[in-house]
Amino acid sequence: MEELKKTVINFRNERDWGKFHNAKDLAISLNLEAGELLENFQWKSSEEATETKNQEIKEEIADVMIYLLLLCDKLDINLEDAVHSKLKMNAQKYPIDKSFGKNAKYNEL
Amino acid sequence: MEELKKTVINFRNERDWGKFHNAKDLAISLNLEAGELLENFQWKSSEEATETKNQEIKEEIADVMIYLLLLCDKLDINLEDAVHSKLKMNAQKYPIDKSFGKNAKYNEL
Amino acid sequence: MEELKKTVINFRNERDWGKFHNAKDLAISLNLEAGELLENFQWKSSEEATETKNQEIKEEIADVMIYLLLLCDKLDINLEDAVHSKLKMNAQKYPIDKSFGKNAKYNEL
Amino acid sequence: MEELKKTVINFRNERDWGKFHNAKDLAISLNLEAGELLENFQWKSSEEATETKNQEIKEEIADVMIYLLLLCDKLDINLEDAVHSKLKMNAQKYPIDKSFGKNAKYNEL
Numbered sequence: 001m002e003e004l005k006k007t008v009i010n011f012r013n014e015r016d017w018g019k020f021h022n023a024k025d026l027a028i029s030l031n032l033e034a035g036e037l038l039e040n041f042q043w044k045s046s047e048e049a050t051e052t053k054n055q056e057i058k059e060e061i062a063d064v065m066i067y068l069l070l071l072c073d074k075l076d077i078n079l080e081d082a083v084h085s086k087l088k089m090n091a092q093k094y095p096i097d098k099s100f101g102k103n104a105k106y107n108e109l
Numbered sequence: 110m111e112e113l114k115k116t117v118i119n120f121r122n123e124r125d126w127g128k129f130h131n132a133k134d135l136a137i138s139l140n141l142e143a144g145e146l147l148e149n150f151q152w153k154s155s156e157e158a159t160e161t162k163n164q165e166i167k168e169e170i171a172d173v174m175i176y177l178l179l180l181c182d183k184l185d186i187n188l189e190d191a192v193h194s195k196l197k198m199n200a201q202k203y204p205i206d207k208s209f210g211k212n213a214k215y216n217e218l
Numbered sequence: 219m220e221e222l223k224k225t226v227i228n229f230r231n232e233r234d235w236g237k238f239h240n241a242k243d244l245a246i247s248l249n250l251e252a253g254e255l256l257e258n259f260q261w262k263s264s265e266e267a268t269e270t271k272n273q274e275i276k277e278e279i280a281d282v283m284i285y286l287l288l289l290c291d292k293l294d295i296n297l298e299d300a301v302h303s304k305l306k307m308n309a310q311k312y313p314i315d316k317s318f319g320k321n322a323k324y325n326e327l
Numbered sequence: 328m329e330e331l332k333k334t335v336i337n338f339r340n341e342r343d344w345g346k347f348h349n350a351k352d353l354a355i356s357l358n359l360e361a362g363e364l365l366e367n368f369q370w371k372s373s374e375e376a377t378e379t380k381n382q383e384i385k386e387e388i389a390d391v392m393i394y395l396l397l398l399c400d401k402l403d404i405n406l407e408d409a410v411h412s413k414l415k416m417n418a419q420k421y422p423i424d425k426s427f428g429k430n431a432k433y434n435e436l
Binding site for chain 4: 219222225226229232233234235237238240241242243245246248249252253255256258259262263264265267268272275276277279280281282283284286289290293295297298300301302303304305307308309312314317318319321
């Protein structure tokens with residue numbers, strides 16, 4: 001992950017784009033890329049989209065990841081640590097015995 | 110990254126949630142989490158949000174990453190490879206000499 | 219409003235697009251158009267965007283409204299009634315004396 | 328529509344919220360409400376969501392409309408005129424004979 005982050009940061013620095021990157025606009029960008037990802041599924045079943053838009057979906061997933069790494073750099077967040085912490089919180093909200101095989105929200109379990 | 114992905118997939122499997130996870134709904138979830146991330150910046154400057162909502166932002170970033178990994182698992186995408194490929198494409202759309210210090214879109218350079 | 223809705227529905231029917239319009243995909247479309255609206259504000263202050271992207275913003279606002287009307291038609295929702303009902307609910311969550319001049323969420327008032 | 332807009336603006340003014348309402352944050356809010364609308368369709372078929380989340384969907388549609396009206400007020404946009412203009416543009420991009428019964432984008436027709 002650290003290697004990947006460095007590559008992304010390097011790409012940004014080579015273009016001197018860091019000066020535009022405040023966290024709020026990066027969060028907006030991340031939303032826009034997530035929207036472009038979703039656009040590939042519009043008016044289609046999940047299977048249909050997966051088959052016909054495979055390459056486009058992969059590219060948009062990459063774009064979301066790029067903005068995620070830029071945001072983590074900006075905010076000095078270790079992404080792996082953040083995921084581990086969040087999974088621990090989720091494990092408390094969704095204990096295995098209560099949530100097994102259910103798609104209900106934690107407050108509806 | 111592979112370790113992190115395994116932890117996320119394991120969390121999903123322990124709860125038997127894989128059966129709900131079609132790519133279209135995962136893409137929707139990723140959008141909703143990206144929205145929750147952005148919510149922390151609403152009515153605030155970037156600095157203000159970063160200071161007062163630090164922990165919440167970190168948690169939402171983690172949620173976005175979790176759905177990204179679930180989606181990659183579902184679609185059999187290697188996230189690191191996807192980012193490297195996308196950066197190569199971006200490097201062609203945004204050559205260093207043309208895009209240095211500019212925030213214009215590639216078609217406006 | 220009824221006249222406007224009829225114009226939008228007529229546009230749809232002339233192209234026989236009603237058959238694609240399930241509520242879930244219309245809700246996705248509405249999100250995508252909202253994203254395109256927001257894109258005009260990316261990397262800009264509110265004032266800068268308003269000045270330089272005025273026409274684009276107006277067009278995206280129209281797109282959001284078009285999908286809103288299509289969704290209301292699909293779900294048999296009277297949009298004006300829906301807004302009036304919601305404002306009544308909001309008035310209870312945000313009593314004037316408690317919320318005057320504050321941008322806090324109702325549960326933080 | 329003018330009556331409805333006045334009611335929404337009045338609600339805002341009674342709480343002195345206009346001072347927070349810059350266009351960029353209103354566009355963010357509109358995206359967040361569109362996301363909350365979409366959340367009701369998550370992990371569900373369109374029909375299932377429509378049946379079980381009818382009231383929630385109606386409320387979120389109202390919230391989107393409220394922000395749309397606030398944004399139009401802020402930017403001095405006549406929403407009805409904007410929709411009529413956009414439909415004229417769309418009619419040129421999607422001529423009836425070329426787009427009848429097709430869900431392709433205009434550049435793929």
